[in-house]
Amino acid sequence: xxxxxxxxxxxxxQRLAARLKPGMVIYLHGxxxxxxxxxxxxMLNALGYAGRVKSPTYTLVEPYQAAGLDLxxxxxxxxxxxxxxxxxxxxxxxxxxxxxxxxxxxxxxxLIPQADIEIAFEILEQGRNAEIHANTQTGKQCLEQL
Ligand SMILES: Nc1ncnc2c1ncn2[C@@H]1O[C@H](COP(=O)(O)OP(=O)(O)OP(=O)(O)O)[C@@H](O)[C@H]1O
Ligand SMILES: [Mg+2]
Numbered sequence: 001x002x003x004x005x006x007x008x009x010x011x012x013x014q015r016l017a018a019r020l021k022p023g024m025v026i027y028l029h030g031x032x033x034x035x036x037x038x039x040x041x042x043m044l045n046a047l048g049y050a051g052r053v054k055s056p057t058y059t060l061v062e063p064y065q066a067a068g069l070d071l072x073x074x075x076x077x078x079x080x081x082x083x084x085x086x087x088x089x090x091x092x093x094x095x096x097x098x099x100x101x102x103x104x105x106x107x108x109x110x111l112i113p114q115a116d117i118e119i120a121f122e123i124l125e126q127g128r129n130a131e132i133h134a135n136t137q138t139g140k141q142c143l144e145q146l
Contacts (some may be wrong), residue, residue: 009035012130013042019142020047022069023096025113027105030121032077035128036103039119040073041101043123047071060088071099076107083113117142 003009028036041053047066056062056075064071072093078083079085084096094100094113106110116139122129134140 001122001130001132002127003035003130006038009038009076009128009130010042010045013039014046015146016142017043017046017067019146020064020069020099021138021142024117024138024142025100025115026102027035027115027118028103028121029105029118030128033072034121034123035130036119037073037075039121040101040103042047043078044071044073061090061093069084069099069103070097074102074105074108076102076104079107082111115139 001012003012026056028039032037037053037055044053044064044066047069047080049064049066053073054062057078060074060076060079062073064073085091091111102108102112102115105115114135116134116136117134118135120131120133122131132143132146
């Protein structure tokens with residue numbers, strides 16, 4: 001899918017936000033500055049979250065509540081090892097109820113549940129390309145008529 005500018009990314013976010021279900025796990029792939037956090041910000045704002053959505057670069061995770069959902073935004077770029085993951089208690093976050101947006105999921109390979117949906121952003125000369133993929137039945141239902 002071609003996303004010509006930031007507004008196109010936010011429009012995709014708005015459509016996705018309307019289809020999120022508790023427990024859903026979404027992996028966000030793509031280089032630095034590809035638009036992963038932009039998409040998360042768009043989804044949270046679409047759900048009615050009015051505060052600032054900042055990149056959880058150093059905290060690794062930022063929790064949100066919106067539209068009756070508990071959401072967790074992870075950025076695992078700076079996750080160093082499994083010990084750090086366990087020490088932070090992140091394992092307990094995956095209770096099947098929270099919605100997860102996970103940037104740099106490969107950094108926690110084997111520690112996080114499989115994704116219902118994976119979105120891979122590619123930086124183009126102008127705008128972005130986004131490849132969206134469902135791995136589970138839940139994910140497929142979410143993407144139907146997106
Ligand atoms: N479709 C688009 N076309 C052009 N620019 C875009 C598009 N979507 C987002 N952007 C811009 O690209 C930048 C993306 O930054 P963002 O923080 O979302 O990247 P990120 O993938 O989360 O990076 P990081 O891995 O460093 O967290 C922002 O400046 C945003 O305005
Ligand atoms: Mg980011």
